[in-house]
Amino acid sequence: LTQNILKRTRLGSEEEIQATQAYDALEKLIKDCNENVQRMKSTEELIYLSQKIEFECKIFPLISQSRRLVKCGELTALDFNNLSPKWKVTTRPIYLHLFNDCLLLSRPKE
Numbered sequence: 770l771t772q773n774i775l776k777r778t779r780l781g782s783e784e785e786i787q788a789t790q791a792y793d794a795l796e797k798l799i800k801d802c803n804e805n806v807q808r809m810k811s812t813e814e815l816i817y818l819s820q821k822i823e824f825e826c827k828i829f830p831l832i833s834q835s836r837r838l839v840k841c842g843e844l845t846a847l848d849f850n851n852l853s854p855k856w857k858v859t860t861r862p863i864y865l866h867l868f869n870d871c872l873l874l875s876r877p878k879e
Contacts, residue, residue, distance in 0.1 A: 771788060771791050771792040771795055772792065774788050774791075775788040775789060775792055811836075811837045811838060812832070814838045815831055815832045815833075815836060815838060816832060818831060818838065818841075818866065819831040819832055822873075822875055823878070835869075835870070836868050836869060836870055836871075837868060837869045838866065838867075838868055839867045839868060839869055840865075840867045841864065841865060841866045841867065842864070842865055843862055843863070843864055843865075844862070844863050844864070844865055845860050845861070845862060845863075846860065846861050846862070846863045846876075847859075847860055848860070848861065861876065862876070862877060863875065863876050864876070864877075
């Protein structure tokens with residue numbers, strides 16, 4: 770709406786200056802709102818993940834203001850058994866959680 774008002778004002782007029790200021794203010798407000806929504810989604814992901822992950826020791830605080838979950842997914846770990854005469858390969862699922870400041874590997878509870 771503000772863009773359409775700006776298009777219909779005369780160049781150099783007082784209305785154009787006011788419409789430009791209003792447009793800039795709205796653009797900044799929308800950008801701030803989008804950033805806050807992203808930050809809230811990131812915090813919700815961390816809370817959900819902290820409820821699912823159980824640490825052996827509580828040294829690592831998963832929820833932090835500056836921490837964001839960048840990517841997560843399941844991988845397959847290969848275990849080679851060198852003790853037997855034949856090479857035996859076993860697989861087990863592990864989960865990778867890449868944050869903006871660290872990498873966390875987890876495995877399902879057995």
